[in-house]
Amino acid sequence: MNFGSFDLNLLRVLDALLETRSATHAGQRIGLSQPAVSAALSRLRAALNDPLLVRIGPRLEPTDYALSLAEPLRTLLDQTETILSGPQRFDPSIADDRFRLSGSDFFAEMLMPQLAEKIAQEAPGVRIQLVDLVPDNYAGALERQDVDLAMVPQMDGPSWMEWQPMFRARFSVIARRGHPRLAALPTPGEIDIDTFCDLSHVLFSPEGNLAAMADAALAKVGRKRRVVMTLPVMYGVCSAVAETDYVAVVPEQLARKISTKLNLQVLPPPVTMPEPMIGMIWHRRRTNAAAHGWIRGVIADILAPLDDYPQVDGYSR
């Protein structure tokens, strides 16, 4: 392979082909016609001395060699895009960007009201969308550019994924005020593990799982609880608890914010719970984009105080 005469434009074609597995869709993606993509693939095959993509049924399937190129090629193109983007300026007062954020409805309560105020004051042309996604899809959604960033617990991800920690999530038990079982407890404002395990629980779970971190924490001390209902939204969990004798384990910051409105009591959990770090993830290709940096900064500023919530004292009955 003669690098000196190799057309680097072909790398864009190969990247698009590896992404779409289709000459037609690759062409649409990079602004070429399907025959042009096909011709480019022919030149790639000749230059690299490998079939690269072979037709199997209705699709083009990459060879092992082509697959081995996919990740470094994407990295190379991302870096090139960053270099060519250069230093940019972002003026929120005249910006008309749209930012798509992914996260649970925790952020609808804890972020969006303040974010809306900030946007209205400083960036009136900017639009924000909070979309919910199941956790398995975060990386895919970022890679496909379906969303600009996601707010999630710390997680492993592909090498292109950037991570910025924001706050530790602490957990509390919530129950309605006047809950008969809790009112009968000897120490007001505290729930013992026997009562905790004996009550019926509502669980936040977008995927419909019947177990979560609290169940793992209980299992460590040889106990288990009974989850009788799961809901895909945290506010729904809180509402269900407010109108029943169910209890739930939810992020303390959320519990405190809505406890007065929903007439809930907030109690420390009777078992040691993990405190996962919550942060932002995004695709590396956006790291140096001025607009993206701006929205990351705004979000981080709004959510930073969540790390300062009192840990043990101050629970309300």
Next chain:
DNA sequence: CGACTCCTTCAATGCAACGA
């Protein structure tokens, strides 16, 4: 089996870069 989709290949043509 026919309709359909998608890829490959070819022909004709246009355009831009390059060198004489």
Next chain:
DNA sequence: TCGTTGCATTGAAGGAGTCG
């Protein structure tokens, strides 16, 4: 300026696989 080269386009034909 003009011819050459390379790559793009459109349009068409044909092969291969899927689906009803």
